[in-house]
Amino acid sequence: MKSGDLKISWARQYMPVLSSIRERFEREQPFAGMTIGMALHVEAKTAVLVETLAAGGAEVHITGCNPLSTQDDVAAALNERPRIHCYAKRACSVEEYYASIDKVLDARPAVTIDDGMDLIHRIHTERRELLKTIIGGCEETTTGIHRLRAMAQEGKLAFPVIAVNDTPMKRYFDNVHGTGESSLTAIMTTTNVLIGGKHVVVAGYGYCGRGLATKARGLGARVIVTEIDPRRALQAHMDGFDVMTMDEAASRGDIFVTTTGNTSIITRQHFPKMKDGAILSNAGHFNVELEVDWLEENAGAIERRDGIDSYTIGGKTLHVLAEGRLVNLAVPKGMGHPIEVMDLRGFRKTALFSKVLYSPGST
Structure with missing residues (x-):
């Protein structure tokens, strides 16, 4: 196995919650025909989440949310999976960073998954034509929530966004531990x-x-x-x-x-x-x-x-x-949050999507 595949396989072993959700998604296909756009830290635990969404029928387009947090071998491994398209690159320039954001948005996602709100901000400032087809999104970090609340207070937020960062599971486990x-x-x-x-x-x-x-x-x-x-x-x-x-x-x-x-x-x-x-x-x-x-x-x-x-x-x-x-x-050897913590974070996002955005009669 290549190094990116080995990292993903190692993480998957310690993520039983997402493994269970993946089994259900494979049966139910809640995201069949949906395109999901993501701007996250592209590393092994994120890759397991991306695989889970793709297993549920989604076409996933993902890039990084930080110029130094991408693991290139994991990005390469994701690009070998069906229905997954990864544009992230470590140590990219500012121009390359936003060009990759635009590649994700070129896929016209119905749902966005943000860590820092760069996708949502780009849609509202440079890619407003996408507002007609966006169902909603989620944001998972404090900084992004600050930006979103400022937009909402100014009446500029044009579609619903789930504040994943505000859930008790995020605060008590992800943030603390x-x-x-x-x-x-x-x-x-x-x-x-x-x-x-x-x-x-x-x-x-x-x-x-x-x-x-x-x-x-x-x-x-x-x-x-x-x-x-x-x-x-x-x-x-x-x-x-x-x-x-x-x-x-x-x-x-x-x-x-x-x-x-x-x-x-x-x-x-x-x-x-x-x-x-x-x-x-x-x-x-x-x-x-x-x-x-x-x-x-x-x-x-x-x-x-x-x-x-x-x-x-x-x-x-x-x-x-x-x-x-x-x-x-x-940092060069930064691995991000422990695997089990990210398993719980992945559970929050997939559960919110399947129960809120794609429940019968939802808008």
Whole structure:
């Protein structure tokens, strides 16, 4: 077997929920004649989901939702499956990224599956002719939900979208255990540094931040939480974490992880305060939580190695992982969420589609 097939086969073994759903889909064919367009992280667990939808009769067109999260061997393996068309490529340019989005939309999908809302945004801004035939879609990450809610409040969202990110199963398992465990794994395998004894600064105490803070403490870290919501900040305090502003935490942290889904969390005002050797990473969807552009323009010597960019400021060196992108997938050895967590995520999407979008009499 080729490497992509081996990865998919390994993941499938630990995804019993999707395997059970696939058996039902093969019998019932709920998506027969339907085209589904997807923009997701193209790796082995996603591939099992794509296979499941295709087994239910769908014609699936998929591309990546992050320029650095695609595993090329998995993308190649998907292209060898019937009714599956994959356009994703790792380390693609911005132009190539959106060209692949357009290839998915050229297939005129009836349903979209988004991680970050790039498909939906493209439809509403550049491909509005598709609004006549779109039944609906889903969005599975916090950043995408923020964007969708802003569109909805402005009256600009033209078709229904299921907020998969808001389901309890997503928050309690995917965000807490998936993001928490996989982000720390990616940091450790990329840097080979010890977590125990270090000050780990977690920005944001939503579900992702809670999971990451708890798991870092389990590895022996001295965890600091920064949070602007007073109730969440109080919750972090009551959970036993040190709580302070990023201005205060900047000089104390050894490892920083942002988990907010918002912009400009660690910025130019924080970099000069940091320790020599501080490690900065982002566990939010888009590369907007760390002000990497400022470092690129204003830092001294820049050294690059696999998954790490090092910047010199005032005689101190700061290390940014994965260009400030989603650390658990964008580092060279990033594997994303644990398989079992993604099995539950795949269940949520397929269940929502089969029961809501394609139930008799649905619109």
